[in-house]
Amino acid sequence: MSQAKDIVLIVGGGGREHAVIKALAQSNEIAELHAAPGNGGISELAVCHPISATDIAAQVDLAQSLGCDFVVVTPDDPLALGLVDSLAEKGIKSFGPSAAAARLESSKVFAKELMNKLSIPTAAAAIFQDAETALAGLEQCTFPLVIKAEGLAQGKGVIICQNKESALRAINDIMRVRKFGDAGDRILIEEFLTGPEVTAMCFCDGKHILALPSSR
Template identity: 55%
Template sequence: MHVLIVGGGGREHAIAWALSKSSKVDHLSCAPGNGGIAALAQCVDIPATDVDAMVAWACENSVDFVVVAPDDPLALGMVDALEAAGIPAFGPRADAAIIEASKSFSKRLMEKYHIPTAKYQTFTELEPALTYIEAQGAPIVVKADGLALGKGVIVAQTVAEAQDAVRSMMSGHKFGDAGARVVIEECMTGPELTVLAFCDGEHLVPMPSSQDHKRAFDGNQGPNTGGMGAISPSPNYTPEVAKRCMEEIFLPTVAALRAEGRPFHGVIYFGLMLTPDGPKVVEYNARFGDPECQAVLSLLDSDLMDIFLACRNGTLDQVDVRWKDGASCCLVLASGGYPGSYAKGYPITGLEEAGQSAVVFHAGTRLGENGSVLTSGGRVLGVTATGPELNAAIDGAYAAASHIHFQDMFFRSDIGRVWNPNA
């Protein structure tokens, strides 16, 4: 099969890496791809959000199957457009991807179908939102309704901070149209973790749990980022918690979307908070998380292409989805200044040495002259190691990363440690 992957980050590199092992895949393409993906796939210079150009290229190049990985093209209806052109695709249609594209929709869905989540109110006008925050007090959570590159959530510690966040979204247009509507939630407490799950519209198969680390600096300090590293599984996700999540959250979500006439095919990302009252949904995403994807797919012991086909065709219950024993850790190496402004174009060294003991997924790289690899993003690399237990995986990721260097490189030194009670 000729498979096209849409996207160009670490998540897409992990998907390409897993699909390259499939006996069913004989040719991989990726649009736009990056410097690491180029070693596995033909990179095509088409933006991930250019639906018309992507569909046209897939038709002209006899693509058999498309994996739409990022949130924006899913929300824009790329899967709908591909299927209309006769090309099967992995990922939800736009009417199901709305569980990520609109936080107010997902909150209403959970409310209607009694899926546990934080109490909330939605606002489209500034003054009522400010008044509500004043009445509720802090801490409180402010969310831009739409897609905001994973940065549209503010956990405000004071009323003033929350009101400033609302003003920046609604009046300051910090996130464009995504912040024209805001969702204001109670601030839940407890360990936070992620469970990704394959879904075929009716059946659901959870993957191993994972834990992303959003803050830029050690000790969960600094600004929120797209993710500075991830571990899998989470030490907090016990069998008892898993059972409650399946019964109270996972299966009800799939059933709710089906009942609404929006069957979900693809990966549902369940962002969860283990509150004193039990597990609750923090957010849904309509695709693999990044860098959770790198950590979780490193543990997959089945053919990913078989799973993708089953999710699209409604036969997930007929596939044996297996996982390796042990644990994994993905350590993100970032450009100085991220998540703010940062320079690009610095040469990267040590990739071959690091790759001898870990898998180095490229997130923000491009190829330079003479095959050199250069930085081209904020999150540059995801050094991912596995081990028989979590500490071994963490140690392996840091040992491999010690070989890699580029100007102004930084990373957190406590990935996995802040959630690992045995560290």
């Protein structure tokens, strides 16, 4: 039997990271599990370090100081900020997309434009860069519709609007009140689609694709 040897760092401190660590803790190929920042539940399975997931320099320094063989990065924000790229520059292996690939998640405008370019079926949408033109564009819309902040908003930047009043409020909150900060620099006013919704994810290393079971 081979001796456990890998030192692994998991970046983040939510339920998703807890689930990943719980699964990794069952492996006999891992010698040490670390998390940054982690949480109370994670601390029962891994050594937690009080470092923000978005402090890229500190996360890289931690991985180096621990002598990590592998780093798992699952939160959207550090992926968008290029943590995987920064780790690669130091020769540290990691699981997660580069900042360029993460734009599919971090920029809804980029993702929409790419889908249109490649003829990938997607809801029709108009893109607006300021509240005034968005409000004017709203006059041409039918309801219900969907208004999306372009950037990452902790899962709260997608608003289903059943009428004009709720749409006006959404545009004001995102683009004037700046409820989601820079994530609201641009918005999409999108066609509302009906039907079953599923999540379909794949892992890809640039050469191979592994599809996961779909979930709802």
